[in-house]
Amino acid sequence: MKIFISWSKPETKKFALFLSEWLQLVIQSVKPWMSERDVAKGTRSMSELGKELEGTQFGIVVLTAANQDSPWINFEAGAISKSTGEARVVPLLLDLRKADVVGPLAQFQAVDATDQDDVFQLVKAINDGFPEPLPEHRLRRYFEHEWPNLSVKVADFRKTEPAEPERRDERDVLDEILVAVRELQRESHAADRYSSKQNVHIESGPVHLYLDRQQGADIKMPDAESEGK
Structure with missing residues (x-):
């Protein structure tokens, strides 16, 4: 099974790399994929993303207080x-x-990386996606053997990351979205990899980005009246 691991920010990248290896120690048949580049810089290509989404069966978003607005x-x-x-x-x-x-990520069922039972349910959901999953008693044995390593890694991350990340202003968010749109336009041939149903809507505060695989990109910012100003 192919697992797409999404991340942003350098410290999160380190954890994502560890997670990729850790998952394979628990379920040997998984095939994690993650980009080696920082997505916050807007350097990830749309064609690369489209290619890797083909065949992806599960996605893990490594989320922190510092990157959830990315x-x-x-x-x-x-x-x-x-x-x-x-x-x-x-x-x-x-x-x-x-x-x-x-924001948009609130719609998904999140997992607390510090909660052993919560993380096991994540691992079990991945395992259940295989045509021939590991028996649960064996999966639990592998998980419990590797859990201390993950737990220590999460604790180390929480020590190094600031408790209250700096909040980015609206201009910074819009600039980052524009980088993403320009990347999409430069690689417009990647649109053929997507069906017409695969459209994405990103909402970050008052900024709305609509990516339509057939009609392109559109950025909208509400006017003062709609914002009650």
Whole structure:
């Protein structure tokens, strides 16, 4: 089974790389994929994303207080859900409570990375997606053997990340969205990889981005009247 791991920010990348290896120790048949580049910089190509979504059966979004507002990570979550279905997209919370998840990502069933039972249910959901899943007693044995390593990694992350990340202003968010749109336009041939049903809507505060695989991209910002100003 192919697992798409979505991430943003350098520290989250380190954890995502660890998670990719950790999953294979618990379920040897999984095939995790993640980009080696920071999606927050807008360098991930649309053609690359489209290619990797083909055959993806499960998506894990490594989510933190610092990256949950990232337009790219929201875009990827939306793209994965269109490809696999909402039930197969799971935000993995490193330093957030479930109640703290806001915006488009709040629609998905999140998993607390500090909660052993919660993480086991995630692993079990992945295992259940195989035509011939591991017996649950064996899966649990593998999981419990590897859980301490994951638990330590999550604890280390929480020590290094600031408790209150700096909030980005609206201009920064819009600039990042524009980078994503320009990337889409430069690689318009990638649109052929998507069906007409695979459209994505990103909403970040007052900024709305609509990506339509056939009609292109459109950015909308509400006027002062609609915002009650």
